[in-house]
Amino acid sequence: MSDSTPATIEDVARIAEVSIATVSRAIHTPEKVATSTRLKVNQAIAITGYTTNAMARSLRLGRSNMILVVAPDIGDPNFSSILVGLENEARSHGYGVLIGHTQNDAQRALEYLKFLNSNQAAGLILFTGILPFGHETMTARLPPSVGIFEPVFNGGIPYVGVDDVEGARKVVDLLIAEGHRKIAFIGDSRTRLAYKRRRAGYDVGLDAAGVPAELRLIQEGDGTLESGRAAVERLFVRDTLPTAFMCVNDQTALGVMIGLKTRGYDIPSDFSVTGFDDVPQATFMTPALTTIRQPRTLIGKHAMALLLELLSDGQPAEMEILLRPDLIVRNSVASPSRRWTER
Amino acid sequence: MSDSTPATIEDVARIAEVSIATVSRAIHTPEKVATSTRLKVNQAIAITGYTTNAMARSLRLGRSNMILVVAPDIGDPNFSSILVGLENEARSHGYGVLIGHTQNDAQRALEYLKFLNSNQAAGLILFTGILPFGHETMTARLPPSVGIFEPVFNGGIPYVGVDDVEGARKVVDLLIAEGHRKIAFIGDSRTRLAYKRRRAGYDVGLDAAGVPAELRLIQEGDGTLESGRAAVERLFVRDTLPTAFMCVNDQTALGVMIGLKTRGYDIPSDFSVTGFDDVPQATFMTPALTTIRQPRTLIGKHAMALLLELLSDGQPAEMEILLRPDLIVRNSVASPSRRWTER
DNA sequence: TGCCCTTATGTAAACCTTTACATCGCGAGT
DNA sequence: ACTCGCGATGTAAAGGTTTACATAAGGGCA
Numbered sequence: 001m002s003d004s005t006p007a008t009i010e011d012v013a014r015i016a017e018v019s020i021a022t023v024s025r026a027i028h029t030p031e032k033v034a035t036s037t038r039l040k041v042n043q044a045i046a047i048t049g050y051t052t053n054a055m056a057r058s059l060r061l062g063r064s065n066m067i068l069v070v071a072p073d074i075g076d077p078n079f080s081s082i083l084v085g086l087e088n089e090a091r092s093h094g095y096g097v098l099i100g101h102t103q104n105d106a107q108r109a110l111e112y113l114k115f116l117n118s119n120q121a122a123g124l125i126l127f128t129g130i131l132p133f134g135h136e137t138m139t140a141r142l143p144p145s146v147g148i149f150e151p152v153f154n155g156g157i158p159y160v161g162v163d164d165v166e167g168a169r170k171v172v173d174l175l176i177a178e179g180h181r182k183i184a185f186i187g188d189s190r191t192r193l194a195y196k197r198r199r200a201g202y203d204v205g206l207d208a209a210g211v212p213a214e215l216r217l218i219q220e221g222d223g224t225l226e227s228g229r230a231a232v233e234r235l236f237v238r239d240t241l242p243t244a245f246m247c248v249n250d251q252t253a254l255g256v257m258i259g260l261k262t263r264g265y266d267i268p269s270d271f272s273v274t275g276f277d278d279v280p281q282a283t284f285m286t287p288a289l290t291t292i293r294q295p296r297t298l299i300g301k302h303a304m305a306l307l308l309e310l311l312s313d314g315q316p317a318e319m320e321i322l323l324r325p326d327l328i329v330r331n332s333v334a335s336p337s338r339r340w341t342e343r
Numbered sequence: 344m345s346d347s348t349p350a351t352i353e354d355v356a357r358i359a360e361v362s363i364a365t366v367s368r369a370i371h372t373p374e375k376v377a378t379s380t381r382l383k384v385n386q387a388i389a390i391t392g393y394t395t396n397a398m399a400r401s402l403r404l405g406r407s408n409m410i411l412v413v414a415p416d417i418g419d420p421n422f423s424s425i426l427v428g429l430e431n432e433a434r435s436h437g438y439g440v441l442i443g444h445t446q447n448d449a450q451r452a453l454e455y456l457k458f459l460n461s462n463q464a465a466g467l468i469l470f471t472g473i474l475p476f477g478h479e480t481m482t483a484r485l486p487p488s489v490g491i492f493e494p495v496f497n498g499g500i501p502y503v504g505v506d507d508v509e510g511a512r513k514v515v516d517l518l519i520a521e522g523h524r525k526i527a528f529i530g531d532s533r534t535r536l537a538y539k540r541r542r543a544g545y546d547v548g549l550d551a552a553g554v555p556a557e558l559r560l561i562q563e564g565d566g567t568l569e570s571g572r573a574a575v576e577r578l579f580v581r582d583t584l585p586t587a588f589m590c591v592n593d594q595t596a597l598g599v600m601i602g603l604k605t606r607g608y609d610i611p612s613d614f615s616v617t618g619f620d621d622v623p624q625a626t627f628m629t630p631a632l633t634t635i636r637q638p639r640t641l642i643g644k645h646a647m648a649l650l651l652e653l654l655s656d657g658q659p660a661e662m663e664i665l666l667r668p669d670l671i672v673r674n675s676v677a678s679p680s681r682r683w684t685e686r
Numbered sequence: 687t688g689c690c691c692t693t694a695t696g697t698a699a700a701c702c703t704t705t706a707c708a709t710c711g712c713g714a715g716t
Numbered sequence: 717a718c719t720c721g722c723g724a725t726g727t728a729a730a731g732g733t734t735t736a737c738a739t740a741a742g743g744g745c746a
Contacts, residue, residue, distance in 0.1 A: 009733065020696090024734060054462075054463050055461075055732080055733090058733090060700075074423045074427070081418065096441070098441050115397075120398065353702080363702090368705090379726090397705070400704035402730095
């Protein structure tokens with residue numbers, strides 16, 4: 001019992017007085033073994049405290065029970081709650097989750113590919129298509145994979161994301177309802193599909209409200225706090241100022257708020273500001289940020305479920321799963337300031 | 344080359360025209376193999392793209408090349424940068440990092456113990472002694488382990504942390520230097536050793552400055568934002584008010600700041616506030632929070648180095664490694680308001 | 687009764703490595 | 717010339733599983 005070495009299947013077999021094959025069957029295909037034997041085996045397992053050696057099992061089966069999650073940045077506030085969803089779902093199906101952290105470094109990513117090549121993971125979850133899959137040959141050896149937020153590359157990999165167009169649309173509708181017309185969009189010009197879609201939602205919403213193109217003030221940034229602040233500076237040298245700043249994500253929104261405060265303006269009485277993502281800090285900004293909440297845990301859950309399906313069926317049920325984002329109304333939006341509208 | 348199944352050591356041996364044993368030796372103990380042979384083997388490896396199958400290797404060796412990191416909360420802002428340190432150090436020694444996420448759930452923790460029992464991890468990194476190791480028997484089977492921030496249990500496990508006493512001392516010294524005498528300490532009454540030490544640093548610092556015990560306003564909380572806010576409320580029904588709030592962590596400090604602002608006070612002109620940890624948000628609070636920075640990446644690096652040492656030597660060099668924390672001065676501290684001192 | 691089919695179990699090979707031990711060849715010392 | 721020793725390599729076992737195949741037992745049917 002308090003042996004130094006863990007019990008093996010052989011120990012169980014000896015105690016249950018059956019062969020190791022029967023033990024294995026009793027565990028994995030219980031219907032193929034007589035009830036009485038199954039009972040004996042279960043008792044023996046309880047006595048020995050046997051746990052099947054995952055290494056030996058994986059070696060024999062040619063695949064492991066680990067799922068590799070590759071993310072560029074673990075510190076990303078989006079990441080941890082998605083991970084919770086991924087993990088819970090995986091565990092309930094007997095899989096473990098391994099986290100790979102590329103820190104946006106191609107070298108790192110490559111090492112994870114080697115890791116995959118040695119069969120150490122049965123499946124792959126990718127955040128935002130960051131792997132530098134230069135060689136087509138590599139692609140061939142990739143295990144079943146699922147993307148998060150975006151499709152990964154040439155369409156082969158299904159993904160789970162959020163309906164960014166709808167999310168952005170909800171923001172626009174709120175601002176319009178409050179009476180705003182001149183709404184600036186502080187975007188992210190990098191290639192992420194999600195950001196393009198948020199921009200699309202902005203346009204669709206303003207189209208629906210009949211706001212003409214010349215009132216749409218677009219500033220491209222890169223999703224960072226700094227780029228939000230810079231966008232404010234650029235807008236203030238213009239003739240027309242917006243009454244609201246709709247930002248592509250919460251970081252940018254924070255930058256915008258800092259920029260506006262620095263210039264002595266109050267939010268939301270002088271300008272309204274909105275974000276996207278609902279990062280944990282959003283509650284604590286002053287004023288608390290009105291934004292779009294990503295159903296993060298749910299995204300993780302769905303992504304893992306999809307992957308597990310892939311692992312058993314080989315075919316994904318869907319190539320794209322888009323979840324519905326929710327508008328979280330806090331205190332950073334109000335009606336347009338008379339100061340600007342009466343000008 | 345673009346075979347569907349990965350190359351094995353046998354493929355390499357065939358191409359290099361040597362035995363598999365020689366290939367294995369060429370990889371792991373190159374000095375035991377003739378230079379000419381080594382060359383042939385390396386070529387063959389390059390041709391086949393061989394990667395050693397980690398599963399088979401681990402099975403044979405009886406231990407894996409994975410380190411399990413068990414943490415109660417991955418979303419904790421402290422966690423991710425520590426992880427970076429852990430990971431980098433591990434990788435550079437051929438180990439991978441596996442993350443276990445207990446979400447403070449005993450059931451979870453137990454599953455990870457089972458995982459360890461099946462030899463799936465060579466070592467263990469524990470955050471804040473959260474595993475419910477009820478059964479002594481379990482302890483016996485634990486692989487080499489290292490704690491982060493705190494010793495784990497009955498002294499058997501070395502740990503890497505930060506000198507909390509010194510950190511707290513630096514805060515006190517700063518406040519004293521600014522002229523404060525009535526400094527409240529908003530603590531955390533839960534059992535974490537780190538919190539006790541911060542309190543100790545507070546006392547030591549005030550002793551050194553000759554501040555009598557009756558001026559030390561202690562409020563116990565639980566480290567949350569809410570408990571910071573509640574502490575402010577409690578202090579305001581008292582006779583004596585402090586001129587500065589020294590908080591056990593940044594969350595609490597944020598709560599205190601919110602509480603004070605709600606009552607209409609300005610920070611730092613009315614009251615000074617300090618935190619501890621330097622979480623990412625600390626920069627963006629208004630005013631930006633003066634706090635103690637944890638050398639997070641370094642903590643991770645040291646912890647992993649210690650664990651690797653344990654894995655090879657069996658004996659830890661030290662049972663306790665305390666790193667030096669740095670005072671980060673921002674804008675939440677000023678001289679005591681005349682409003683209170685002249686009363 | 688004898689034969690066949692089904693159901694339950696056992697035997698042994700395979701998964702891929704590492705490494706103790708055996709073997710081989712060769713130069714040096716007597 | 718023979719032996720000894722040493723360095724380089726090969727052979728084979730072991731690590732814990734899973735599973736195809738073989739075997740055994742038992743029941744039904746002719």
